[in-house]
Amino acid sequence: MTTKPIPAQTVQLLSEFEEKINAEIKIEPSDWMPDAYRQHLIRQISQHAHSEVIGMQPEANWISRAPSLRSKKILLAKIQDEGGHGLYLYGAAETLGVSREQYIEWLHQGKAKYASVFNYPALNWADIGAIGWLVDGAAIVNQVSLQRTSYGPYARAMVRICKEESFHQRQGYEIMWRMMQGTTDQQRMAQDAINRWWWPALMMFGPHDKDSPRTSNALLWKIKRETNDALREKFLNKTVPQAELIGLQVPDPDLKKISDENYTHGEINWEEFNQVINGNGPCNQERLEHHIRAHREGEWVREAAFNSDLKKQ
């Protein structure tokens, strides 16, 4: 904590800023904003962007093995969307005065994180279903809420993303449903996939509110609009009946139905969450190495494009 006196002008700007936040007026790039607000956004939006881009990998792992022309087409379009969402988010993050190049460098140096869920492997075709249904399903709950975030460019990116995301969860659920209606092998694969993706999906909402150090300011400034636990609960309540509908078992012996539309889940393994986020998940090395490799192999292409004859026109 610094004890330097805050200049009167800053006090004035801060109060104007907070008035805007309270009045639900979006903050725009050229507006004055507290440094902590800017830093929080830089961290959160870039982490969000990196997650979309790294999230392309587990799904791309199945693109050459998609079992039908229809599923191949849908999966490719979906992965492409994730890339697009990463791109919208980098665009929003760049309005804060940091270049995409810099964000990528921070990712490669391990200074920036991405959603821990993408450090788990996609092992069978039902995983593509589970990722769409559970991982995108969890992401959507969060993103719908973020459409009302206080920073204009972030909110606008989220509106666009939510509009495009709507088919992602449906295609995932459709895969699971088809497999549950299929052969014994397919049912086994589908159950295996939910077994492995259920808990990582619940972890996506982050630590419990009581253990989440950064939540308070983010809520005050309306960067986040709802708490981790509130969002997780929404996801749980809408997803459990979906699992039951197609005959999938939720891998949580402590799952309880507490009222008509409300469930509580068992204890989340936070030790695993912390380990995975800090580099010890099954695929952390592969994900980062893959991104670094593509970036390095693309270097000569970017350099060429930067110097080509077309540049001079």
Add this chain to the structure above:
Amino acid sequence: MKTADNQGELWEVFIQSKPGQAFKHVGSIHAFDKDNAIENARDIYTRRNEGTGLWVVPSAEIIAVALNESDYFFEPATDKIYRHPTFYNLPKGLTHM
């Protein structure tokens, strides 16, 4: 200028969703030249048939008014309601105006 890791320049993308409508800002992209910029804009922002017209503008070329200047930029216009057609009382029965 460091070129080795450059992601290309930043461009702002504007889409016209139907013929005759105004172009609307939709976001930004990176690109290395004009052709690359308009094509990237097409490949990223019109994947769902969003537009019939497309503009890209180098972000650096956009001149913006900061919100803290907005008082003297925009407020002088708020009291000139006589610029708007609804300001005028006209006789009933008048058509085609």
Add this chain to the structure above:
Amino acid sequence: MKSTLNYYLQIADNALILSHRLAENTSKGPFLEEDLATANVALDLIGLAESMYHEAAKMEGYGQTGDDLAYRREETDFVNCLLAEQPNRDFAHIVTRQFLMDTFNYHYFMALTESRDPFLSAIAFKSIKEVTYHLRRSSEWMIRLGTGTDESRHRVQLAINTLWKFTDELFEESDADMAMLANGFGVHLNDIKVQWNQKVNEILFLSHLESPKNQFSVRGGKQGIHTEHLGHILAEMQFLPGKYPDAVW
């Protein structure tokens, strides 16, 4: 019927295998925008393949669905050109392969719009819109790489030298090509070759690149004799339907 089917399959297999190669590069592009743009090309091609297989499957005596044709035929049944199956060695190879195929597809589908087969003509009209854009993009990338840096010029020239031997096959007339030409359904591949040469030479000139002196050609794809690459593509692509033949996905 047999030649119509094979003719449809030539178009379908080319589109499927090329789109498969492009899709393999997802998340590996030189920058994010290019990753999305490549996926758009791949999606156009999968769409084309799907329409062609679907239509071909209606012809008697073969697989019941379009998917059966894509997922349950043997390597030797595939009649795509060898060029389409060549691997993504680097971005220069991807761009060059695409440019050579796009140039072919552009002139081929342009001619096919005149086909007496209403389905082929309709498909050609739809495809020409897509391919016009593909060709514009890949031509520009040839120029960017050819006039970019020493390294990019070197890489793209190497890609041309490597892939050139597979280009002649594009214009080789298979039995299906000849039969379809005779009944007014097909196109003159010799004419396409002239147009192809013209466009390729124009772009190579603008790219400061050269066509190879050695004009030896390797062919066989249209007869089902492929390079080693196709076997691996199919082993991956057909793995699930092959392993679980009763499953519907």
